[in-house]
Amino acid sequence: MMTFEELGVNENLRRAIEELGFESPMPVQEKVIPHLLGEGAEGDVVALAQTGTGKTAAFGLPVLQRIDPEMRRPQALILSPTRELCLQIGSDLADFSKYMPQIKVLPVYGGSSIESQIRSLKNGVQIIVATPGRLIDLIKRGVVDLSGVHTVVLDEADEMLNMGFLDSIDEILSCVPADRKMLMFSATMPNEIARIARKYMHEPTEFVIGNRNEGSANVKHIYYMVNAKDKYLALKRIADNSPNIYAIIFCRTRRDTQEIADKLIADGYNAEALHGDLSQQQRDIVMRKFRDGVVSLLVATDVAARGLDVDDLTHVINYGLPDDPAVYTHRSGRTGRAGKTGVSIAIIHSREKGKLREIEKKIGKKFERKEVPTPEHIIEKQLYNLADRIEKVKVDDEEIDKYLPGVSRKLGWLSQEDLLK
Ligand code: AMP
Secondary structure, rough: OOOOOOOOOOHHHHHHHHHHOOOOOOOHHHHHHHHHHOOOOOOOEEEOOOOOOOOHHHHHHHHHOOOOOOOOOOOEEOOOOOOOHHHHHHHHHHOOOOOOOOOEEEEEOOOOOOOHHHHHHHHOOEEEOOOHHHHHHHOOOOOOOOOOOOEEEEOOHHHHHHHOHHHHHHHHHOOOOOEEEEEEOOOOOHHHHHHHHHHOOOOOOEEEEEOOOOOOOOOEEEEEEHHHHHHHHHHHHHOEEEEEEEEOEEEEHHHHHHHHHHHHHHHOOEEEEEOOOHHHHHHHHHHHHHHHHOEEEEEEEEHHOOOOOOEEOOEEEEEOOOOOOHHHHHHHOOOOOOOOOOEEEEOHHHHHHHHHHHHHHHHHHOOOOOOOHHHHHHHHHHHHHHHHHHHHHOOOHHHHHHOOOHHHHOOOOOHHOOOOO
């Protein structure tokens, strides 16, 4: 394995990432970094890599290193599909460039004040991290000069296409010098991505990076086969059977997402919906509640859940299977992280059996079939869990002493058996 130094990463960057706890390069970094920093590193890069593989540092470190700090105009442009990802990249770059104070990174995205973004642009920034829509807005107002850009990164390119940004990307690239270097990161490789690569890139080198969570030994894959009309009941039983559940439930459409979340809330679960019909502010609130653990079941579409990075999910639940096996890999890779074990559950009906086999082939693992837990089973599980929690309660003697006589007056006459009951 190579070191960051051997990959050509400079000392200031190495110091910063060392402080972040990066000891050695991840595979995507080993492959991509020399393409930008190595000698004679010609040609562009297409990397099939998902979130969690370390791709941000793979493009972020060399992009930072290639900036001329004396020149106070945009030299690198990073495009991302969503505001969340935009902010995430901006914050990662700020971390990496901690010891390069002359470098200014500016995230620009819709939904926030364009005036303050314009002011920052006027003060001189070298790296712009942008969502396509807002960037075009800025270009049209003539406040952003891309003529000095030598490096362009398209992050989550497949997602940008799904969101209909193809024309915007076209328009943006026409404002950037033709001899720029270009890197494209994508979790999947639909035909359109290959077409963009052909159209805009010079002899791109392709890398396929295995997801660090793909087929992870830590993730168990389980499926429940039910009649279509019983899916919701199965979901509830599964949730009931896991008293400490903290899960994302993936649905295919926005409507399903809202419907399932509404039903769960009406049935007394700690659930919320996350999908594109919500306003940015609503989405932010939901994500915060979920991150803070106030909400334990998040019902989400794949796209809306992208901006959310939580490491300690107990379960990922597929409320129906996605058509593309890569989407399943992406979903299930959200559990079993950071050395913990995770469970990826699929609630399916018999017509989805074919999709299941396809996914098994892709992840190189078999799903285990389970029966939906019976009410008796759930009650038993919940009771033992309650008993466990009671057993583990930490008692603050000083605090509770003053209340004990009162409690004792109320309950002291009960036998141990009565009390347990
Ligand atoms: P990303 O795929 O860019 O979202 O990165 C996934 C996570 O891996 C982030 O939390 C990074 O901070 C972390 N990371 C990236 N590169 C390394 C590395 N070389 N060593 C340890 N952690 C890393």
